Amino acid sequence: MPRPDVALGQHVLPMAAGRVATQSGPTLAAADSTRIVVYGRGAHGSMPQSAIDPVVLAAMIVVRLQTVVAREIAPGEPSVLTVGSIQSGTKSNIIPDQAEIQLNLRTYSDQTRASALEAIERITRAECQASNSPREPSFELFERFPVTDNDPAATRRVAEAFTGFFGDRAGALGQWAASEDFSELADAFAVAYTYWGIGGIDPDVFDRAAAAGLVDQEIPANHSGDFAPVIQPTLTTGTEALVVAALAWL
Template sequence: MKSVLQTFAVLIVALHCSVCSAQTVEEWTEANLDSLVKLYMHLHKHPELSFQEEETSKRIAAEWEKAGFEVTSNVGGFGVVAILKNGDGPTLMLRTDLDALPVKEETGLEYASKVTVTNEDGSKTGVMHACGHDIHMTNLVGVARYLASCQDRWQGTLMLIGQPAEERVAGAKAMLEDGLFTRFPKPDFGVALHVGSDIAAGKVGYRAGYALANVDSVDITVKGRGGHGSAPHTTVDPIIQAAELVVALQSIVSREVKPIEPAVITVGSIHSGTKHNIISDECKLQLTVRSYSSEVRQQLLEAIERKAKAVAIGHRAPPPVVKFSEGTPSLYNDDDLTAKLSSVFVRTLGVDKVEQVDPVMGAEDFSLYGKAGVPILMYRLGSVSQRRLDQLSMAGRTPPSLHSAAYYPDFELTLQTGIATMSNVALELLPRQ
């Protein structure tokens, strides 16, 4: 049963339908930008970490319900699903992520996040939307408002999802396991965007095929036998083993994987010991592993475990403990869908504002919707003004990357471009019969 608020929202939508249909999406966005900017600033000031997106989820759910959607909350944690049925036709899923990062903001902006959280060890860390999810959310609220108010321009079912825990590559899995494609219509298409700090605001980039990588996190505990630093012959030194292992791991990519296959093994953390003259009992390493094909992914993981065990055998040490976690498959943009929607981008922005981009070794669990049988496309949304990019280039600097404490988007042009492209994508995929 619809709430009174939702029923009232639907009536308002109907009253404005004929007015909106006379406007282009660009004209509509320009007229409604102020309220969207206020929403963006609110979301930027109030970031929440993965699995903690309670207030963010509530706000997005309220915005979509106000626009006239039937909203279900707490899907796979703090996930939100919003449905708007508008006659017979295909189902299109549009997705935004909700979570922020444990990064202390250093942009100096008036609306900068001042949120801090306490970690399990008692330390404190700042929290900010350093990956642009606040832009993604605001964008999809704008798209929702526009399409709900212009139902005479499209036909079918619009499915919006607010996904938690993307930064932990766990939210898509949680929503799917909670019945995303059984409790709700399984979409015929799935589309999302992601900001890019290296593309000018006002532009978009796209890539058919592999666009983002498989990612796996690996924790290795190298075992030894501790003792006094003056008597290493009485010990089995785990730090020496770890040093050998770091070098051995690099030979996997350089000597075991075909040179034409992308692969990365990075040791991001190594910890052992407590004092200068104490040889410890163990050393802990943390790795991130990236690839594209499932075959190379399995090859890398098998080789990592093999190398770790081989080093231990060479030192007559106990076997290491190797754990794999936080994995997600590579993102493959459907070839036909990409070809179709790249034409939409060109019609919307002009050929000079649309570019093919290189694949990257970052990861995105939006890929799981594709693995579930839905043709998907994630495209990149420029977010830094050309003027700012030019200034940085003249100074010999590159723009702050995503996840940087200094990253921020030029939000007005970024939102205008995102709402225009994504709304026109929906009009293309949900045509009026």
């Protein structure tokens, strides 16, 4: 595959269909998923004194993890830590012997990323010690994606082309906590890249929600069960955006 001059990409987002938006610099977050297994000692539910309860241990870890963003990361430094899954036990009257926690971290800088990952491990180990866990917890990092850090010059070139073609339908994207592996294509060739968003929500629906300040409540986000981009003008706008961006170089 020959070395490209630039890498260009786009993604549909919960914005009004027909609109395109660009952003220079860090735009999409780095993502790190972690699978944590903590260990206890099983027993009958009627004899908790004989057990080390991993359900309670996991619950304490989840609560304490909420302080990572709230108390260990500077205000104004965007980051998100979400615990998406806790699995433990199979029956109401049996205390199990282990629990699994799956969490997801989103950050925009290497420093914050490293600090938050260290905090997750530190808090987990400390809670295990506090619960007298018989074994050290295990950690598995998976589904990791880099920050999408749009090249300023390439982004400016695309943004100017969008403004010239779309007019007031082109605007600023801002930072989103979603994540992408698109930048790995550009990094493999050591070339500049820019990645932008196109809207996929019926414009009337979106504008009504925006006017009422209810976008987060009423507009379905990507990957939710209700996210279904309208075919038009989403499809036409996406095609036009790719062509306009490419023609800024060709």
